[in-house]
Amino acid sequence: MSHLAPYPVGALATRMLREFDTRQEIFDLPARRFVLGDARHDLSVRLHGHTAATPFGPAAGPHTQLAQNIVLSWLAGGRFIELKTVQVIDHLTLPRPCIDMQTLGFNVEWSQELTLEQSLEEYVKAAMLIRILEASGRLALAPGFGRTVFDMSVGYDLAGIRSERVQAFIRGMMDATPVIERLRRQLPAELGALRDLDFPTRLSDSLTLSTFHGCPPNEIEAMVEHLMREHGLACVVKLNPTLLGAAEVRRLLNDVLGYTELRIPDAAFEKDATWAQASAFMDRLDGLARSLGLGLGVKFCNTLIVENHRDFFPASERVMYLSGPPLHVLAMQLVRRFRGAFGDRLPISFSAGIARANFPDAVALGLVPVTACTDLLKAGGYWRGFGYFEELAQRMDAVGATTIDEFIVRAYGAGGPTDPSAARLRNTELYVERVAADPAYHAAANRKLPRKIGRKLVFFDCLACDKCIPLCPNDANFTVRMPSTPELPLKVAKQLVHFADFCNDCGNCDVFCLEDGGPYLLKPRLFVDRERWLADAPRDAVLIEPDATTGRFGGEVVCVAAGQGGGDDPRARALQGLREALLDPAEVNHVSEYLRVHVPG
Numbered sequence: 354m355s356h357l358a359p360y361p362v363g364a365l366a367t368r369m370l371r372e373f374d375t376r377q378e379i380f381d382l383p384a385r386r387f388v389l390g391d392a393r394h395d396l397s398v399r400l401h402g403h404t405a406a407t408p409f410g411p412a413a414g415p416h417t418q419l420a421q422n423i424v425l426s427w428l429a430g431g432r433f434i435e436l437k438t439v440q441v442i443d444h445l446t447l448p449r450p451c452i453d454m455q456t457l458g459f460n461v462e463w464s465q466e467l468t469l470e471q472s473l474e475e476y477v478k479a480a481m482l483i484r485i486l487e488a489s490g491r492l493a494l495a496p497g498f499g500r501t502v503f504d505m506s507v508g509y510d511l512a513g514i515r516s517e518r519v520q521a522f523i524r525g526m527m528d529a530t531p532v533i534e535r536l537r538r539q540l541p542a543e544l545g546a547l548r549d550l551d552f553p554t555r556l557s558d559s560l561t562l563s564t565f566h567g568c569p570p571n572e573i574e575a576m577v578e579h580l581m582r583e584h585g586l587a588c589v590v591k592l593n594p595t596l597l598g599a600a601e602v603r604r605l606l607n608d609v610l611g612y613t614e615l616r617i618p619d620a621a622f623e624k625d626a627t628w629a630q631a632s633a634f635m636d637r638l639d640g641l642a643r644s645l646g647l648g649l650g651v652k653f654c655n656t657l658i659v660e661n662h663r664d665f666f667p668a669s670e671r672v673m674y675l676s677g678p679p680l681h682v683l684a685m686q687l688v689r690r691f692r693g694a695f696g697d698r699l700p701i702s703f704s705a706g707i708a709r710a711n712f713p714d715a716v717a718l719g720l721v722p723v724t725a726c727t728d729l730l731k732a733g734g735y736w737r738g739f740g741y742f743e744e745l746a747q748r749m750d751a752v753g754a755t756t757i758d759e760f761i762v763r764a765y766g767a768g769g770p771t772d773p774s775a776a777r778l779r780n781t782e783l784y785v786e787r788v789a790a791d792p793a794y795h796a797a798a799n800r801k802l803p804r805k806i807g808r809k810l811v812f813f814d815c816l817a818c819d820k821c822i823p824l825c826p827n828d829a830n831f832t833v834r835m836p837s838t839p840e841l842p843l844k845v846a847k848q849l850v851h852f853a854d855f856c857n858d859c860g861n862c863d864v865f866c867l868e869d870g871g872p873y874l875l876k877p878r879l880f881v882d883r884e885r886w887l888a889d890a891p892r893d894a895v896l897i898e899p900d901a902t903t904g905r906f907g908g909e910v911v912c913v914a915a916g917q918g919g920g921d922d923p924r925a926r927a928l929q930g931l932r933e934a935l936l937d938p939a940e941v942n943h944v945s946e947y948l949r950v951h952v953p954g
């Protein structure tokens with residue numbers, strides 16, 4: 354299994370700026386897809402004493418694990434960054450593949466793959482890179498459109514949260530000065546004054562609590578109490594869709610929406626908090642938060658446990674976690690029920706089946722933040738964020754709204770409440786009534802499999818459709834221009850290659866590639882570190898070092914010194930061609946910047 358390897362901050366920073374200057378892209382996202390705001394729409398929202406320039410963000414998950422993912426999410430308009438959940442058990446072996454986006458959205462990944470210390474460093478790096486990007490003056494950001502909130506997420510039980518290492522993580526996020534100063538020294542001199550920026554040191558003072566499916570309600574309450582009292586954090590409690598009760602969840606999922614194949618094990622309901630228990634502890638925690646002067650909110654919702662009825666994940670996985678369109682309907686029912694009980698007293702953070710069409714509705718309900726994960730894993734990946742904002746702008750313009758509050762009041766027609774708080778409640782009733790009847794969420798509309806052309810991928814040449822680039826949450830796939838020569842004849846000018854340090858074998862690019870076999874398995878798998886290349890054996894892989902290129906092909910090793918021709922061996926010619934293309938002075942990519950900045954000479 355591949356393991357993620359964080360990339361040095363110096364190489365990330367120069368890569369980001371050089372790539373923008375030479376190609377008008379950052380981490381392979383084209384500038385025409387950046388969400389930079391405009392003077393006509395003020396999309397800012399407030400939560401727990403902070404202002405964010407938009408209500409949108411990446412949900413805690415694959416898009417918020419590595420520094421470059423967070424920067425990509427930010428470029429896609431995310432201003433609430435829900436950082437990937439961390440926990441004390443940080444050396445897990447997770448099943449692979451772990452993400453199944455063929456139809457709805459299932460996963461079996463639930464925890465961070467980096468150590469706690471690496472996670473802290475990645476989050477600090479991301480904040481520094483965003484600051485560098487803003488200060489570089491390269492982006493035409495609308496005034497105030499840079500305002501960003503980082504939200505921590507920790508799990509999964511009280512003992513883990515009280516452990517010294519998790520406490521150190523939280524303290525590190527609340528005062529990142531030592532990490533910033535260490536990383537600052539790794540920024541290369543060519544960045545000039547950008548090395549001396551006043552980087553924000555208080556990265557976060559809010560946290561979304563993530564709990565295991567089946568976490569007892571008294572444990573949830575004790576964790577929030579601990580986080581508030583010991584760390585002074587504003588807290589959001591993420592709750593499970595099982596809160597609706599077994600009969601209602603099954604009625605909606607199986608009968609109303611028609612997902613007859615999805616079976617929820619009885620055990621999923623047995624240990625989870627009931628509605629009465631969750632309402633009671635949210636009420637008590639509200640009292641505590643008020644007494645401490647801290648923010649409290651609720652998040653709808655966690656994924657739903659269903660039996661693993663498909664053959665995508667390893668058979669050892671008895672259950673999997675459902676997201677996507679059906680979860681949207683369940684989570685919206687929870688929003689309605691919660692507001693029925695609590696009114697507009699507590700803010701609601703929302704993540705469940707968010708996509709272009711429903712993003713403006715979630716905003717119109719006053720949900721903050723509105724975060725996405727499943728949709729960003731579909732074809733288009735990070736590019737999709739741009740569509741969310743296009744849709745929101747169109748909907749706002751249609752009702753003449755220039756701010757989010759104006760949109761909340763006007764989104765569902767005139768004649769309703771003029772007060773945003775009352776409008777949030779009214780809009781909830783209207784939208785939730787409508788959404789379960791919307792065919793877009795029904796099984797019939799969500800059965801289509803991604804297209805395949807029935808051809809197997811090989812080392813070089815493919816359809817070069819670029820689909821596998823933006824939908825990889827880690828930016829592990831990229832293209833490099835390679836000329837066809839008599840020694841190395843190629844069919845296409847752009848070759849898809851794969852940077853193994855950024856890949857965790859999630860399997861998502863395989864699902865959407867038009868050809869078979871998986872880009873992450875069959876395209877050139879590039880390493881820049883010998884130890885990691887050796888540890889990856891026996892898989893085929895290419896190691897690019899300053900003085901040589903080495904390939905492992907079916908267990909056989911072929912090495913070519915830098916500057917040498919490939920000779921008669923077609924594998925050596927392939928290695929040499931790859932090296933020349935990747936390290937061409939006009940290229941800026943994962944390999945070139947690593948060798949140029951991190952191991953110069």
Ligand code: SF4
Nearest residue numbers: 825856857859860862
């Ligand atoms: S390259 Fe493919 S398998 Fe690897 S992390 Fe990206 S999407 Fe997942």
Ligand code: SF4
Nearest residue numbers: 815816818819821866
């Ligand atoms: S590997 Fe597949 S998805 Fe990626 S560019 Fe080639 S054909 Fe397209």
